[in-house]
Amino acid sequence: MDFLSEADFRNRLKENPNGGYLFFGAEDYLKFHAVEAARKIVCPDPTFQAFNEMKLDPLTFTPDKLVEALMPMPMMADQKLVVVTGLIPASLKKDELEDLCNALALLKEYDYNLLILSIPSDGIDLEGFPKRIPPMLAKLAERLTPVCFDPPNDAKLAIWVGRHLEHLGIAASVEDCRTMIEFCGHSMFTLSSEIEKLAYSLLSQSKNRFEKAEMERVCTPACEYDAFAFTNALMNREPDRALYILQDYRFRRMEPIMILSSALQVVCDMIAVKSCTEEGLPKGEISKVTKLHEYRVGLYQKSLSRVEKRELERLLAACLAADRSLKGYENGYAPLERLICSF
Numbered sequence: 001m002d003f004l005s006e007a008d009f010r011n012r013l014k015e016n017p018n019g020g021y022l023f024f025g026a027e028d029y030l031k032f033h034a035v036e037a038a039r040k041i042v043c044p045d046p047t048f049q050a051f052n053e054m055k056l057d058p059l060t061f062t063p064d065k066l067v068e069a070l071m072p073m074p075m076m077a078d079q080k081l082v083v084v085t086g087l088i089p090a091s092l093k094k095d096e097l098e099d100l101c102n103a104l105a106l107l108k109e110y111d112y113n114l115l116i117l118s119i120p121s122d123g124i125d126l127e128g129f130p131k132r133i134p135p136m137l138a139k140l141a142e143r144l145t146p147v148c149f150d151p152p153n154d155a156k157l158a159i160w161v162g163r164h165l166e167h168l169g170i171a172a173s174v175e176d177c178r179t180m181i182e183f184c185g186h187s188m189f190t191l192s193s194e195i196e197k198l199a200y201s202l203l204s205q206s207k208n209r210f211e212k213a214e215m216e217r218v219c220t221p222a223c224e225y226d227a228f229a230f231t232n233a234l235m236n237r238e239p240d241r242a243l244y245i246l247q248d249y250r251f252r253r254m255e256p257i258m259i260l261s262s263a264l265q266v267v268c269d270m271i272a273v274k275s276c277t278e279e280g281l282p283k284g285e286i287s288k289v290t291k292l293h294e295y296r297v298g299l300y301q302k303s304l305s306r307v308e309k310r311e312l313e314r315l316l317a318a319c320l321a322a323d324r325s326l327k328g329y330e331n332g333y334a335p336l337e338r339l340i341c342s343f
Contacts, residue, residue: 168196
């Protein structure tokens with residue numbers, strides 16, 4: 001199955017703003033702004049937006065309602081926008097799904113519409129994608145052009161943070177942006193609000209450059225599953241929690257090799273922080289030596305207060321063994337599951 005990226009969709013939108021699109025994938029923030037981009041192109045005049053934009057959500061959606069939204073001609077415009085959000089196809093019964101597909105098939109008869117069916121991040125099970133195409137996704141893709149919204153990698157996310165800060169009048173280096181991601185997390189919705197919070201705070205003080213101290217004062221630390229949470233669960237012998245976090249990783253389609261690589265990095269950083277702490281170095285000095293954010297150093301110190309270094313070295317050896325066994329596994333998560341259950 002061929003699918004478009006967000007950039008592909010935006011290019012098509014400029015060339016020919018009609019047809020039907022299926023938004024899916026993990027990053028709902030990008031879906032939201034892609035719909036906003038479509039709205040600006042199809043409904044540029046707010047006077048007629050109420051007539052030329054039809055919105056349906058799970059509370060108002062039925063296949064008949066969708067057809068009713070598609071039928072009217074646009075008013076004082078060439079195109080009309082129809083947006084269906086929040087619908088979870090897996091929750092539909094077989095006959096309801098067939099009715100939906102039949103309604104989507106009518107789109108070609110009303111070619112003055114741009115239809116977007118935006119599925120939330122948890123709306124379709126994407127484990128194994130793109131090698132494994134979920135049947136539900138394949139069925140809907142017969143009627144709509146699928147557009148995948150994957151979260152940006154850390155490098156692209158840092159660029160996005162920098163541009164967002166610059167747009168608000170705050171200058172920041174790439175390293176500053178990485179610091180903010182580490183502190184505030186990877187959710188683009190969360191980052192967007194935290195960036196605005198920081199920018200307005202700095203501007204109110206007549207400052208126009210990123211300040212780590214101000215970020216730590218006004219922003220909220222991330223509460224998300226990451227390599228630290230996964231490693232911490234392993235270290236504390238909490239297999240149920242580690243398996244739960246692994247399931248979260250699988251939902252986000254993170255490659256097993258990347259999960260283990262991140263865990264190995266955390267273990268190595270923990271060993272470095274433990275060694276520096278035992279030598280009596282203050283937190284600020286440890287941060288300089290290890291190149292870790294002071295907030296991260298503090299988290300590690302708190303987590304390692306009752307852990308001996310030899311336990312960390314055992315965990316490192318177990319992770320290295322799992323890394324070696326990853327090769328040759330079609331289901332790469334099996335060595336990770338074995339690591340969790342055996343350590």
